[in-house]
Amino acid sequence: MLLLGAAFLVLATLGIVRLPDFFTRAHAMGKSETLGAILILVGLAVLNGLSLASFKLVLILILIAVANPVATHALVRAALRSGLAPWVRKTHDQAPDSRGQG
Amino acid sequence: MTTLVLYLAVLLALLMAASMYRLIKGPTIFDRMVAAGAMGTKSLLLLAFVGFLYGRTDVFVDLAIAYGLLNFISAIVVAKYFERRREEAP
Numbered sequence: 001m002l003l004l005g006a007a008f009l010v011l012a013t014l015g016i017v018r019l020p021d022f023f024t025r026a027h028a029m030g031k032s033e034t035l036g037a038i039l040i041l042v043g044l045a046v047l048n049g050l051s052l053a054s055f056k057l058v059l060i061l062i063l064i065a066v067a068n069p070v071a072t073h074a075l076v077r078a079a080l081r082s083g084l085a086p087w088v089r090k091t092h093d094q095a096p097d098s099r100g101q102g
Numbered sequence: 103m104t105t106l107v108l109y110l111a112v113l114l115a116l117l118m119a120a121s122m123y124r125l126i127k128g129p130t131i132f133d134r135m136v137a138a139g140a141m142g143t144k145s146l147l148l149l150a151f152v153g154f155l156y157g158r159t160d161v162f163v164d165l166a167i168a169y170g171l172l173n174f175i176s177a178i179v180v181a182k183y184f185e186r187r188r189e190e191a192p
Contacts, residue, residue, distance in 0.1 A: 006110050009144065013117045016124050016140055022132050025124070029140050040110075040147050044154060047103065053159035056167065057150065063170050064143065071139055071177035078185035079132040 001046070005039030008032050022079055030072035037064050104155065111151040118144045135180050142173030 015028025038061055045057040121144065124137040146169045153162025 002106065002110055006113055009114070009117055009147075012140065013120045016137060017120055022130055022136070025133060026136050029136050033140055033143055037143050037147055041150065044150050047107075048154065048159055051159075053153075053163050056160075056163040060146065060150070060163065060166055060170055063167065063174075064146070067170065067174035068139070068143060071174050071181070072136070074178055074181035075132055075135055075139075078181040079130070081185050 001039055001043035005036045005041075005043060008036030008039060012036060023076060026072050026076050026079075030069055034064060034068045037061075037068070107151055107154055111148060111155065114144055114148045114151065118148070131180075131184065135177060139173060139177050142169060142176075146170050146173070 009032070012028055012032035015032065016025050019025045019028055041057050041061040041064070045054040045061075048054045048057065118141050121137050121141045125134055125141065128134045128137060146166045149162050149166040149169060150159075153159040153166075156162070
């Protein structure tokens, strides 16, 4: 479970570094990062045994599962309202018929 | 099992360094905020790992809760601020 969560975190960071646009980056961060953090925290709670610290780890898990998508959504909405245009593939500008797919 | 957690903590630190690239290079302020949020989440997990490695999970988990709350509040406040500033500008 820890390894799976770390794999998701690697994917999220790869998306943040490599993707071409803010919206795609936020997409990569909002979901993969949340899933990776949840998996890692569940793994740590199982590894830690039944105690107060495990309860607090589950509390952090709930906090992340609620707060991370909300924060990402708020940032994306602010970006969209402040006039940041979504990314369109360059070749689609010459052939506007194929813009819809993708 | 401690060795696995140690390796994962090192991997997490490397991922934080990779997010730092976007934090410095990002073209817009929102890129930087998303990268900062990702780094905040990763530092929270790193705190949990360090707490497990030191055997003092209670203390470090409390710190991790504080980090998570601060991360969330800062992202919300920045989003609200830039949204409102653009509405007043035109």
